[in-house]
Amino acid sequence: MTGFKRIMGVSALALAAFCVGSTVVAGTLENVKARGKLVVGVKNDYVPYGYLNDKGDVVGFEVSLAKYVAKELLGSEDKIELVPVVASNRIEFLTAGRIDAIFATLGVTAERAKVIDFTTEYVSAAGPSVLAAKEATLSKWEELKGKSVCGIQGSYYNKKMTEEFGITLVAFKTQPEAYRALKDNRCIGFVFDDMTLQQKLKEPDWASYKIAVAPYEFQPMAGGLRKGDTEFREAVDKAIGKAEAEGKLIAWETEFGMPHSDYIAARAKAAAAKN
Amino acid sequence: MFGLDYSWLADPAYQQWLLTGVINTLKLATLSSSVAILIGMLGAFGLTLRIFWLDALIELFVEVFRNTPPLLQMLFAYFTLSSLGLRVTDPSTGLSVPLLSAFACAAISLSLFGGALAIEAFRSGIETMPRSIIDAARSLGYGRWARFWRIEAPIATRICLPALTNILTNLFKTTSQASVITVPELMYYAGQIYNDTFRTLEVMILVLLIYVVLVSILTFAMARLEAFMAFPGYGRGH
Numbered sequence: 001m002t003g004f005k006r007i008m009g010v011s012a013l014a015l016a017a018f019c020v021g022s023t024v025v026a027g028t029l030e031n032v033k034a035r036g037k038l039v040v041g042v043k044n045d046y047v048p049y050g051y052l053n054d055k056g057d058v059v060g061f062e063v064s065l066a067k068y069v070a071k072e073l074l075g076s077e078d079k080i081e082l083v084p085v086v087a088s089n090r091i092e093f094l095t096a097g098r099i100d101a102i103f104a105t106l107g108v109t110a111e112r113a114k115v116i117d118f119t120t121e122y123v124s125a126a127g128p129s130v131l132a133a134k135e136a137t138l139s140k141w142e143e144l145k146g147k148s149v150c151g152i153q154g155s156y157y158n159k160k161m162t163e164e165f166g167i168t169l170v171a172f173k174t175q176p177e178a179y180r181a182l183k184d185n186r187c188i189g190f191v192f193d194d195m196t197l198q199q200k201l202k203e204p205d206w207a208s209y210k211i212a213v214a215p216y217e218f219q220p221m222a223g224g225l226r227k228g229d230t231e232f233r234e235a236v237d238k239a240i241g242k243a244e245a246e247g248k249l250i251a252w253e254t255e256f257g258m259p260h261s262d263y264i265a266a267r268a269k270a271a272a273a274k275n
Numbered sequence: 276m277f278g279l280d281y282s283w284l285a286d287p288a289y290q291q292w293l294l295t296g297v298i299n300t301l302k303l304a305t306l307s308s309s310v311a312i313l314i315g316m317l318g319a320f321g322l323t324l325r326i327f328w329l330d331a332l333i334e335l336f337v338e339v340f341r342n343t344p345p346l347l348q349m350l351f352a353y354f355t356l357s358s359l360g361l362r363v364t365d366p367s368t369g370l371s372v373p374l375l376s377a378f379a380c381a382a383i384s385l386s387l388f389g390g391a392l393a394i395e396a397f398r399s400g401i402e403t404m405p406r407s408i409i410d411a412a413r414s415l416g417y418g419r420w421a422r423f424w425r426i427e428a429p430i431a432t433r434i435c436l437p438a439l440t441n442i443l444t445n446l447f448k449t450t451s452q453a454s455v456i457t458v459p460e461l462m463y464y465a466g467q468i469y470n471d472t473f474r475t476l477e478v479m480i481l482v483l484l485i486y487v488v489l490v491s492i493l494t495f496a497m498a499r500l501e502a503f504m505a506f507p508g509y510g511r512g513h
Contacts, residue, residue: 088466092475115473153454153463154470163288170377170457171467177354181457184357185365185372 028100028225028232029073038070041085041099045175047199048256049105058082061252062103065122065223065240068248069101072239086174088154091116094224101236102224105193109156112224119223120237122249124263126194127219128157131201132212136188141165141213150178150187161191189213195258244271279480283472292468296461297485303378303450303460307385308443314386315393315439319431320423322398333394340391346452348384353377353456381453389446396438400431433504440497444490451486461485 032038042063043050050060067077085093085104093099094116107125108118130149132138145166151158153171161167170187172178179200182190190197194215200206223240225233243249249264283289318333340348357373365372375383404427412426432439454463461482469478 088470091473111471112473153466156471158467159288159471171463172457173455180354184354185370186377188368 028229029235032073032100032232036074037079037081038066038073038101039081039083039099040066040070041083041090041093041102041104042066043086043104044082044084045086046105046196048195048258050103058084059256061123061249061256061258062105064252064255065243065249066101066103068243069103069223069236069239072242073235086154087152087156088173091224094226097226100225100232104224106221106224107156107219108222109219111156115227117225117227117229117233119225119233120240121220121222122240122244122264122267123221124218124261125221126215127217128155128191129194129197129211129215130189130191130213131182131197131206131209132189134208134210136210136212138189138212141216144189144213147189148187150181150190152178152192155192157191167191199257241271241274244268245274247272279477280474281477281481283468283474283477284481289468289472292464293461293481293485295459296464297489299378299458300450300460301489303381303385303453303458304447306382307389307450308446310382310386311389311393311442311446312439314390315397316428318390318394319397319401320428322394323401323423323427324419336387337391337394340387341395345384345388345449346455348388349381349453349456352380352384356380377453377457380456381450381458385446385449385453388449389442392442392445393439396435396442397431399438400433400435401427403434404430433501433506436497436501436504440494440501443497444494447490447493448486 042058043060044052044058046060048060049062050058053059063082066082067080070080071077083093083099085099085102087105090099090102090104090106091112094102101119102116105125106112106118107127108121112118130138130141130144138144142165146168148168148170149161151161151169151171152175153173155171158169158171162169169191170181172181175192175196178190178192181187189212194211197211201209201211223236225236244264244267247268250260250268252258253260253264318336321329321333352375353373356375361374362371363374364370408426408430409422412422417426450460451462453460454466457463465478465482469475472478
């Protein structure tokens with residue numbers, strides 16, 4: 001049994017090493033200024049918020065916003081490093097100090113607020129809807145009970161899907177896999193953020209599909225920052241407020257092919273009135 | 276301890292997820308390990324027959340499945356095979372659906388991957404066996420089949436047990452990659468739980484401990500098996 005004891009000893013050491021890694025970082029604004037570069041976690045597979053254009057550059061609504069914030073903080077929108085993140089690692093990247101801020105389709109939830117701080121909310125995003133073939137007769141969430149529906153691992157609504165709606169969730173790591181699986185009929189629909197699915201429907205490949213089940217909620221979206229760093233949060237909020245007042249967000253809606261939302265227009269008006 | 280927060284473990288949904296995850300991990304590991312050992316034995320037996328085309332076939336199999344990442348094999352089985360036409364019509368909906376489920380794809384690719392490694396392990400066991408024993412069996416009139424099952428396989432199994440333990444532990448840990456093709460095993464649920472609760476560290480520590488315990492049971496059982504099967508003059512029988 002000495003071998004077993006040795007294994008346990010090594011495991012305990014590994015655990016201790018794990019625990020040391022989680023110290024709190026403060027003074028992000030100073031760090032960013034000293035470094036001369038803002039490191040931002042963005043999506044690179046999520047039209048229109050953050051995606052790769054034909055040239056292979058990461059662009060999008062939130063990428064433009066992140067660049068604007070970099071310009072306000074550091075004087076140039078090129079003083080930025082864009083780190084591609086996914087839903088399942090973005091908060092870990094932030095809390096571990098690998099990025100300074102998240103601008104990656106981050107919905108504001110009470111659970112998340114326990115772990116990170118949110119910037120001012122800048123988009124009101126529709127929650128998840130379900131993409132399915134045109135012939136599908138489903139129209140309500142309750143009708144999905146017991147059915148296999150594709151999804152994405154780490155989505156905040158996955159627990160609701162399985163526990164409340166009784167869906168058999170087939171969750172993938174990335175969207176391309178889920179789209180492939182839907183086309184393969186591995187699932188009867190794909191539950192994902194409505195905005196993305198709406199964009200997908202514009203592609204000719206997806207002409208025979210529709211949004212079968214409409215979103216059950218609308219959720220504000222905001223940037224994510226490390227908890228308790230008030231100085232940095234205020235600086236970022238100020239930059240976002242300025243972008244709103246200048247009507248930048250409305251311009252980005254146009255640039256990235258998004259339908260103009262009342263929410264963003266109202267915020268722009270309010271921000272402009274405040275200045 | 277260390278300011279860790281395990282309050283999320285009180286949520287019945289998460290308990291159920293972890294339990295389902297462990298069960299699916301065990302199912303996948305048990306099934307693919309058994310099939311891998313079977314493939315290993317059959318393959319090694321095939322190699323002792325010294326048939327030219329069979330040797331080439333087994334070697335090709337070993338090279339293909341040992342030299343490609345199991346993750347790629349799973350993705351290939353899951354996405355590509357159905358695109359290549361491995362589909363059936365679902366009688367309840369009339370839709371053409373892939374024949375192989377995610378679990379089947381993972382089990383098959385892990386079995387073949389483990390099997391390729393096991394063939395090599397068994398082969399090395401047979402090849403390191405003293406020539407004199409085989410000659411002795413021959414002179415006693417053992418046929419090809421009887422010689423393999425009664426003399427070569429029992430001795431070779433004992434010789435290659437440590438290598439087999441390595442392969443099985445590796446196979447057990449590789450089951451975690453099946454989460455990529457949506458097999459709801461331990462890592463699949465672990466990822467969802469820390470995405471919901473943001474208690475990444477706590478979830479990872481728990482999952483790490485579960486794997487340590489499960490794999491330790493496996494290695495302990497294999498060590499006992501090795502001791503039980505030891506025969507004088509070899510390995511643990513010294």
